[in-house]
Amino acid sequence: xxxxxxxxxxxxxxxxxxxxxxxxxxxxxxxxxxxxxxxxxxxxxxxxxxxxxxxxxxxxxxxxxxxxxxxxxxxxxxxxxxxxxxxxxxxxxxxxxxxxxxxxxxxxxxxxxxxxxxxxxxxxxxxxxxxxxxxxxxxxxxxxxxxxxxxxxxxxxxxxxxxxxxxxxxxxxxxxxxxxxxxxxxxxxxxxxxxxxxxxxxxxxxxxxxxxxxxxxxxxxxxxxxxxxxxxxxxxxxxxxxxxxxxxxxxxxxxxxxxxxxxxxxxxxxxxxxxxx
Amino acid sequence: xxxxxxxxxxxxxxxxxxxxxxxxxxxxxxxxxxxxxxxxxxxxxxxxxxxxxxxxxxxxxxxxxxxxxxxxxxxxxxxxxxxxxxxxxxxxxxxxxxxxxxxxxxxxxxxxxxxxxxxxxxxxxxxxxxxxxxxxxxxxxxxxxxxxxxxxxxxxxxxxxxxxxxxxxxxxxxxxxxxxxxxxxxxxxxxxxxxxxxxxxxxxxxxxxxxxxxxxxxxxxxxxxxxxxxxxxxxxxxxxxxxxxxxxxxxxxxxxxxxxxxxxxxxxxxxxxxxxxxxxxxxx
Amino acid sequence: xxxxxxxxxxxxxxxxxxxxxxxxxxxxxxxxxxxxxxxxxxxxxxxxxxxxxxxxxxxxxxxxxxxxxxxxxxxxxxxxxxxxxxxxxxxxxxxxxxxxxxxxxxxxxxxxxxxxxxxxxxxxxxxxxxxxxxxxxxxxxxxxxxxxxxxxxxxxxxxxxxxxxxxxxxxxxxxxxxxxxxxxxxxxxxxxxxxxxxxxxxxxxxxxxxxxxxxxxxxxxxxxxxxxxxxxxxxxxxxxxxxxxxxxxxxxxxxxxxxxxxxxxxxxxxxxxxxxxxxxxxxxxxxxxxxxxxxxxxxxxxxxxxxxxxxxxxxxxxxxxxxxxxxxxxxxxxxxxxxxxxxxxxxxxxxxxxxxxxxxxxxxxxxxxx
Ligand SMILES: Nc1ncnc2c1ncn2[C@@H]1O[C@H](COP(=O)(O)OP(=O)(O)O)[C@@H](O)[C@H]1O
Ligand SMILES: [Mg+2]
Numbered sequence: 001x002x003x004x005x006x007x008x009x010x011x012x013x014x015x016x017x018x019x020x021x022x023x024x025x026x027x028x029x030x031x032x033x034x035x036x037x038x039x040x041x042x043x044x045x046x047x048x049x050x051x052x053x054x055x056x057x058x059x060x061x062x063x064x065x066x067x068x069x070x071x072x073x074x075x076x077x078x079x080x081x082x083x084x085x086x087x088x089x090x091x092x093x094x095x096x097x098x099x100x101x102x103x104x105x106x107x108x109x110x111x112x113x114x115x116x117x118x119x120x121x122x123x124x125x126x127x128x129x130x131x132x133x134x135x136x137x138x139x140x141x142x143x144x145x146x147x148x149x150x151x152x153x154x155x156x157x158x159x160x161x162x163x164x165x166x167x168x169x170x171x172x173x174x175x176x177x178x179x180x181x182x183x184x185x186x187x188x189x190x191x192x193x194x195x196x197x198x199x200x201x202x203x204x205x206x207x208x209x210x211x212x213x214x215x216x217x218x219x220x221x222x223x224x225x226x227x228x229x230x231x232x233x234x235x236x237x238x239x240x241x242x243x244x245x246x247x248x249x250x251x252x253x254x255x256x257x258x259x260x261x262x263x264x265x266x267x268x269x270x271x272x273x274x275x276x277x
Numbered sequence: 278x279x280x281x282x283x284x285x286x287x288x289x290x291x292x293x294x295x296x297x298x299x300x301x302x303x304x305x306x307x308x309x310x311x312x313x314x315x316x317x318x319x320x321x322x323x324x325x326x327x328x329x330x331x332x333x334x335x336x337x338x339x340x341x342x343x344x345x346x347x348x349x350x351x352x353x354x355x356x357x358x359x360x361x362x363x364x365x366x367x368x369x370x371x372x373x374x375x376x377x378x379x380x381x382x383x384x385x386x387x388x389x390x391x392x393x394x395x396x397x398x399x400x401x402x403x404x405x406x407x408x409x410x411x412x413x414x415x416x417x418x419x420x421x422x423x424x425x426x427x428x429x430x431x432x433x434x435x436x437x438x439x440x441x442x443x444x445x446x447x448x449x450x451x452x453x454x455x456x457x458x459x460x461x462x463x464x465x466x467x468x469x470x471x472x473x474x475x476x477x478x479x480x481x482x483x484x485x486x487x488x489x490x491x492x493x494x495x496x497x498x499x500x501x502x503x504x505x506x507x508x509x510x511x512x513x514x515x516x517x518x519x520x521x522x523x524x525x526x527x528x529x530x531x532x533x534x535x536x537x538x539x540x541x542x543x544x545x546x547x548x549x550x551x552x553x554x555x556x557x558x559x560x561x
Numbered sequence: 562x563x564x565x566x567x568x569x570x571x572x573x574x575x576x577x578x579x580x581x582x583x584x585x586x587x588x589x590x591x592x593x594x595x596x597x598x599x600x601x602x603x604x605x606x607x608x609x610x611x612x613x614x615x616x617x618x619x620x621x622x623x624x625x626x627x628x629x630x631x632x633x634x635x636x637x638x639x640x641x642x643x644x645x646x647x648x649x650x651x652x653x654x655x656x657x658x659x660x661x662x663x664x665x666x667x668x669x670x671x672x673x674x675x676x677x678x679x680x681x682x683x684x685x686x687x688x689x690x691x692x693x694x695x696x697x698x699x700x701x702x703x704x705x706x707x708x709x710x711x712x713x714x715x716x717x718x719x720x721x722x723x724x725x726x727x728x729x730x731x732x733x734x735x736x737x738x739x740x741x742x743x744x745x746x747x748x749x750x751x752x753x754x755x756x757x758x759x760x761x762x763x764x765x766x767x768x769x770x771x772x773x774x775x776x777x778x779x780x781x782x783x784x785x786x787x788x789x790x791x792x793x794x795x796x797x798x799x800x801x802x803x804x805x806x807x808x809x810x811x812x813x814x815x816x817x818x819x820x821x822x823x824x825x826x827x828x829x830x831x832x833x834x835x836x837x838x839x840x841x842x843x844x845x846x847x848x849x850x851x852x853x854x855x856x857x858x859x860x861x862x863x864x865x866x867x868x869x870x871x872x873x874x875x876x877x878x879x880x881x882x883x884x885x886x887x888x889x890x891x892x893x894x895x896x897x898x899x900x901x902x903x904x905x906x907x908x909x910x911x912x913x914x915x916x917x918x919x920x921x922x923x924x925x926x927x928x929x930x931x
Pocket of ligand 1: 574575579580581599600601602603604605606607608
């Protein structure tokens with residue numbers, strides 16, 4: 001009986017801990033979502049911990065009158081451009097690191113890791129001057145180019161590990177049976193790597209979607225979503241935005257990220273080298 | 278046209294590498310130029326202007342202070358979580374999915390989400406008041422509650438960015454062969470001895486990379502602070518942003534950028550020097 | 562040093578779907594070198610892990626001497642183990658790897674040093690003490706694993722296929738060294754392997770396992786000469802024992818084994834053993850090394866013999882031995898002849914069977930009759 005009680009108590013403590021941890025992540029998300037749609041009178045009622053009356057009014061206002069819908073479109077364009085450019089540049093490099101052995105490979109890999117760590121503000125502030133000169137300031141392409149610089153090291157490293165996971169023998173078999181190296185890559189390696197690449201693309205999308213500093217600095221009228229939200233919610237002008245607008249804004253920003261986690265959760269995990277049971 | 282295959286890998290890497298070098302090299306050169314010249318000649322005027330500002334030193338202090346509190350807490354928290362999630366239990370996968378959600382949430386959104394938790398009419402205050410723990414709300418926001426704003430930022434950052442440390446450490450943990458632990462167990466080690474003598478030393482590379490990543494990103498912290506505290510809590514990236522967008526002082530903004538870069542390089546180098554895992558470096 | 566006793570030991574995985582170990586009774590004597598032998602997947606590792614305490618049994622008991630250790634954690638059992646992949650910790654130098662078990666048991670510093678030096682000398686790895694495992698070869702790492710396992714003088718030493726990751730030459734060498742070491746230390750040892758040569762050369766006794774059950778336990782010679790089942794008979798010895806379906810017939814002179822293309826009259830003393838099998842099919846088993854080819858190899862001591870005819874189908878010359886594949890009826894029989902013998906292919910030969918080394922198995926339950 002003694003051992004059994006001890007065991008039960010241990011189990012209980014363990015699951016309580018798990019519950020607390022999961023709640024710590026999930027509760028704020030639920031609360032923010034509920035509050036995004038809460039009627040102000042419920043929100044300002046100190047007795048209503050959980051709102052009971054809902055309205056989509058503020059989400060709509062932000063989307064339509066405060067420019068969030070336009071900003072979403074900008075964000076999508078910027079993110080897609082970022083994926084396009086960073087994958088065009090990154091896939092060949094990732095492939096080379098995965099499949100070739102050459103001197104200086106480790107050095108190159110390491111310097112790409114180091115470049116991944118390069119602080120974004122450092123890049124963005126001086127870039128303004130160049131962009132003014134090149135007429136890239138306040139353009140979506142300009143932001144995408146900067147986001148590419150941020151995403152590219154990640155794309156190179158992650159694609160190289162994806163390609164490394166595709167057996168070289170498969171590709172060599174293709175070459176033995178008459179394909180060129182490029183043909184073999186396109187017909188064999190790429191299709192096999194596709195699911196991984198799709199997850200990497202989604203993650204790149206999220207990176208660009210979430211980035212706020214570069215986008216805020218480099219744009220004024222073509223703001224991406226986080227930049228737009230930041231400019232209406234914070235700083236000198238936005239401190240006075242009513243709370244329920246803030247929650248509506250949080251919801252709009254978080255929704256795509258949540259959908260990403262939901263649909264790509266397995267890849268999101270395995271991308272980091274974690275295996276599930 | 279036939280490319281000699283020994284050049285092929287370099288050719289494949291070159292575009293990406295050149296792109297990155299440009300986007301790092303050019304801004305760095307430009308920033309140095311903006312920071313240290315005036316009318317085309319070397320000058321420290323801009324530097325003097327930057328460091329004579331009260332906000333410069335405060336921003337430096339808060340940026341380092343936030344990092345000093347947040348990063349170690351995150352590593353310890355993530356280590357505990359990873360150790361727990363590495364056991365097998367019912368609902369493990371779901372719990373892991375929940376824990377990595379913040380990986381995809383932006384700092385701006387995280388700031389707003391925590392605002393909904395901590396504002397005077399936020400969830401936490403209303404909950405605590407309704408179950409009778411509080412009589413009046415705790416105020417987290419506003420210049421006069423700066424310490425609470427600091428705490429709110431810490432909470433929100435812990436919530437948002439512990440996930441990345443967690444995934445790195447969990448991946449490292451899963452790479453440790455179970456036989457290493459079983460061997461220790463057979464030779465009489467308790468859970469704590471295994472943790473201290475086997476697990477943590479073997480996790481050193483993972484902990485090191487997590488520390489570097491988190492510390493360097495902490496030097497650039499921006500969105501979450503800007504949303505939750507504005508300039509009540511000045512930080513380096515925020516001041517650079519402010520100088521650039523409000524004051525239009527490109528020189529001073531560049532100095533903030535350079536300070537962030539300098540701190541990043543310095544701290545990265547320190548970690549690599551003092552946290553190296555000797556056993557990984559020995560020659561065969 | 563203790564005696565280890567397993568009583569009806571069971572381990573089921575996946576809610577009983579996988580019966581990894583299915584009721585084992587076995588006593589390992591104090592100081593004995595017992596080899597657990599069986600094909601991969603038969604439950605050897607699981608058995609070993611239950612003895613170590615890394616795995617808890619589904620049912621049954623484990624005793625060390627008189628003490629019931631079934632549910633004791635590994636740290637309270639005073640055991641040591643050599644893992645298949647060695648599990649030499651990569652972040653500790655060789656010295657610290659070996660010293661680890663001593664440090665855990667809180668030996669004083671100078672005692673630790675003395676013991677590490679002693680065991681390093683025993684295994685000839687003194688020069689490696691200051692190196693990291695990454696700087697060692699597979700064989701050296703294996704020695705470190707063994708050193709670490711014996712440095713505390715455990716009550717029971719467990720080894721799980723410790724030689725399977727070494728190349729053939731090193732394997733033969735380490736086989737002898739481990740055996741010598743164990744004889745010297747007299748520690749009760751359970752050694753797991755799927756390699757029957759290892760089992761034959763190292764074990765004081767061999768326990769043969771199949772699908773979670775023990776088939777036969779005995780000294781190597783006994784298991785080799787008197788296998789109790791077809792499985793044990795074929796698992797031990799290379800090339801494998803020849804098996805032929807034969808029918809037991811009876812005529813006025815006694816019993817006869819009738820094969821597809823031959824008849825073997827049996828002496829009288831076989832009659833009581835086979836009388837229940839008259840007119841039934843049984844399986845005759847003969848080891849290739851117990852067969853002789855008339856005219857080619859010497860007939861030395863074979864007292865009671867039978868002849869069967871065959872045609873040479875194929876010859877493997879191994880240098881030290883020659884394996885002749887002969888077709889007898891539709892069946893191929895292997896004959897192992899010492900030395901390098903020249904046997905022409907398609908030649909008719911007479912194969913001599915030594916009736917005293919012949920085995921007969923029940924076709925239904927595959928148990929040995931003779
Ligand atoms: N943890 C486990 N979960 C499920 N099945 C297992 C586990 N460990 C071993 N088994 C199964 O038990 C059987 C015996 O395994 P094992 O003892 O490792 O065999 P051996 O060491 O003789 O090769 C195998 O069928 C194996 O698949
Ligand atoms: Mg095994």
